[in-house]
Every structure is written in C-alpha cells, then in structure tokens.
Amino acid sequence: MRKWNFSAGPAAIPEAVLQEAQAEMLEWQGSGMSVMEMSHRSSDYIDIANKAREDLIDLLNIPSDYQVLFLQGGATLQFSMVPMNFGSQKVADYVLSGSWSKKAINEASKIIDINIVTSSESSNFNNVPSEESWNCSENASYLHYVANETIQGNALHVPPTLNAPLISDMSSVILSEPIDVSRFSMIYAGAQKNIGPAGLTICIIKNDFLETASAELPGMLQYSKHADSDSMFNTPPTFAWYLSGKVFAWLKDNGGLESMGKINQLKAKNLYDFIDQSNFYSNPVTVRNRSIMNVPFLLKNSELDAEFLHEAKNAGLLNLKGHRSVGGMRASIYNATPIEAVDALINFMGDFQSKHG
DSSP: OOOEEOOSSSOOOOHHHHHHHHHHSSOSTTSSSOGGGSOTTSHHHHHHHHHHHHHHHHHHTOOTTEEEEEESSHHHHHHHHHHHHHOTTSEEEEEEOSHHHHHHHHHHTTTSEEEEEEEOGGGTTOSOOOGGGOOOOSSOSOEEEESEETTTTEEOOSOOOOSSOEEEEOTTTTTSSOOOGGGOSEEEEESTTTTSSTTOEEEEEEHHHHTTSOSSSOGGGOHHHHHHTTTOSSOOOHHHHHHHHHHHHHHHHTTHHHHHHHHHHHHHHHHHHHHHHOSSEEOOSOGGGBOSSEEEEEESSGGGHHHHHHHHHHTTEEOOBOOTTTOSEEEEOOTTSOHHHHHHHHHHHHHHHHHHO
C-alpha cells in the first residue's frame, strides 16, 4: 500500500507515471525489449528522448536560442562545471543563502576567485537578504544563486536584476510554477525532486553564453560537447530520461505549470497557515522567503521529535525528519505530493498537538 511521501529527494513520482512505467517495464510499445535495454542511438530511443525534450521546452516556454541538455552528475557536478566553463573573468559572484549554495561556493572556489555578494549564514540561513544590499563585482563572470534551498526551506522567488550573466540552481523548485527562462544565462537542476528519478541533470543554457565556455576542458566537462551531441556525448541515463519524459507529459496533461503553480501555492499556504496559528509548531524562515516546496518546522518540545516521526510513519506519512544539519521536521511537497497528502499531514499534526500539547 502506497503512503504519503514527503521526502526531499529522491522524492515522490506521480503515481500515474509509475503505473505507465510498470506497464512498459518488460516491453516498450511492441519493441520486444524494455527501455532499459535499448541502445541510446536506436530510432525508438531517439524518439523517446526528443519527445521528452520537446515537452520540457513547452512546459517552461524555453526560447529557441537555448540549449536543453540531459546530463549526469547531479547538480553537484555543476558546482564545478560552471566555473570551469564560464570562469573567464577570474571572479564570480555568489549568493550564500543555505547549505547548497555553500557547497557550490566551496567547489567553485577551487577553480575561480569567489565574491560572496550576500550571506544569511549568521541567521542560520532563515532568509535571503534583499538585492539592494548585495555587494557585486564590477565585471563578474556570472552571478550564481540557489533559487530554493532544500535544507533550510528558503527561496528567492524573484530572479535578481543585476547585469552579470545569471546562473541558478533550481533543483528543488523547477517545474513547480512558471519561470521566465529568458532572464537566465543558465539554469540547472538535479532531477530527483520535480523532474524524475535520480541520475539525470537538466541544464538549460543560452546559446550566446555557451559560446563563451572553455574549449580546453576534457570533453565530458564541456557543455558545448554535450550540446553538439544532443546530450549523447556518452551513454546518457536512458531510463531516467524516459521516466522524466513521462513526468513532463503528466504535467502537460494536468494543465501545465500555471495549474501546478496554483496547486503548489495552495498546498504551501495551507501548511504554513496551520503552523503559524499553532503554539506547538513553528517555522524559522522569514515569510517573504518561505519555500513552496520544502517546509521545515520545529516542535515546541524537541524531546517529542522521535515520537512525532514514529506516529507519523504509523499514520502513513513518510520521510518527515528534517535534515541532520538543522534538525526538526521537513515536509517536501513537490508536484507529485497532492493536496490530499498535505491535508493528511495537517490533520495528523493537529491530532498530535492535541495529544501532546
């Protein structure tokens, strides 16, 4: 029996998608083999890959002057590939707003000089400082920020308006609502939140920015090599690409990102409203920066944390433990987590408060 999964990643995948994949697991559409057994250069697989790419372009309304790459290595590899490819000016600007931006900075600093334009580390990353206070370089190679910090549950909801090429890690927020891709020189995202299974990374790169990338790197580390080969410079993660394509089709069938954005805003609002009216639970993030995907919360009495998780699991509510670095609880409410799951969580939290408050 399936239960409500609030995992931060790998995360819930739409049940309809899993059922489709189950039906095709042994044999894909009369081909005589599973997708996992196909050559990535076969005509059948090329059709699968192209359809997935086209659906993603439609969903995000990606302009024609962008490359859409399906790569490996997760967002973590991009922490190094970005400065390797685009660090020509010898300094890059970074926003330090949480654990993932800190990891990105640590990796990039091995390759290029880093200017941290702003930081909320002194407040345990409970906000993203307003853009007016940022100290940006005059001639930075790019400005990098994490749009949604999965661990701390803070988000920068509006892209910065600065002049440097803008790069964003959108791993835990991409496809949750419409975004204006044209504002960015590059967007990257690990798949295991809103896209599909772990093992795939999406990179969206503007052509004129891609032309500035280094051509001196080993082939696997050059974005241009992957673009020139339609993301098949080597064997790609074929099953993850296939399953992600089914997620894209599911999103389109369910009204696209406009519809999904309204649902996600409602899910987050309902959960935050419940937490805010309670004297038993609390959320540490500044209201303007609250994530709609990852909702951390603390119990008034942390000694009840283990009991909360035990009872939640028995109630069919899984993976609510907060990240080890921050403690407490965290409900990740990605696209595949329906509003019924959030309602069930709120009801459980109310019952738990009545019992233990």
